[in-house]
Amino acid sequence: MALKIRLARGGSKKRPFYQIVVADVRSPRDGRFLEKVGSWNPMLKKDDAKRVELNNERIQHWLSNGALPTDRVLRFLNEAGIAKREVRNNPEKAVPGKKAQERAAEAKQKAEDAAAAAAE
Template structure:
C-alpha cells in the first residue's frame, strides 16, 4: 500500500480548512484516511502559530514506514525542520516564448541595419 501525507479539504465554500492526513494514494482527496497528523488553515495570517499545526512524532513514524509527503506538505515539513526540501528553480520560465523571441530578433536586426545605414551616410 502506497501511503501519502497529504491535505484533505474541509471547511465551507470559499473558507477552506485542510487536515494533514496519512492516506492510501488511491483513496479520494477527502475520502478515507488512516490518521490525522496536523492541520492547515490558509485563512489565518502567515505569522499566526495556528496556521500550520503538525504532530512531528507521528509524521516521523509514518515517514519511516514509507509515507511520502506531497509537495505542499513537504513545504510545511521543511518550515518545521522535519525534512529538507530542495529548492525548485526553473530559469527558463521567465523567458519569452518562441514567437516573441523571433520578433525581438527581427526588431534587433532592423535596428542594427538602420544603424549601419546611418553610419554609412
C-alpha cells in the same frame, strides 16, 4: 499499501481549511484516512502560529514507515525542519518562445539598420 501524507479539504465554500492526514493513495481526497497529523488554515496570516499545526512525532513515525508527503505538505515539513525539500528551479521558464525570439532579433536588426542609416 502505499501511504501519502496529504491534505484533506474541509471548511465551507470560499473558506478552506485543510487537515494534514495519512491516507492510502487509492482513497479519495476528503475520504478515508488512517490518522490526522496536523492542520493548515490558509485564511490566517502567514506569520500566525496557528496557520500550520503539525504533530511532529506522528509525522516522523509515518515517514519512517514509508509514507510519502505531497509537495505542499513537504513544504510545511521543510519549514518545520522535519524533512528536506529540494529546491526546484526551472531557469528556462521565463525564456521566450522561438517566434518571440525571432521577432526580437528582427526588431534589433531593424534598429541597428536605422541607426546605421542615420549615422550616414
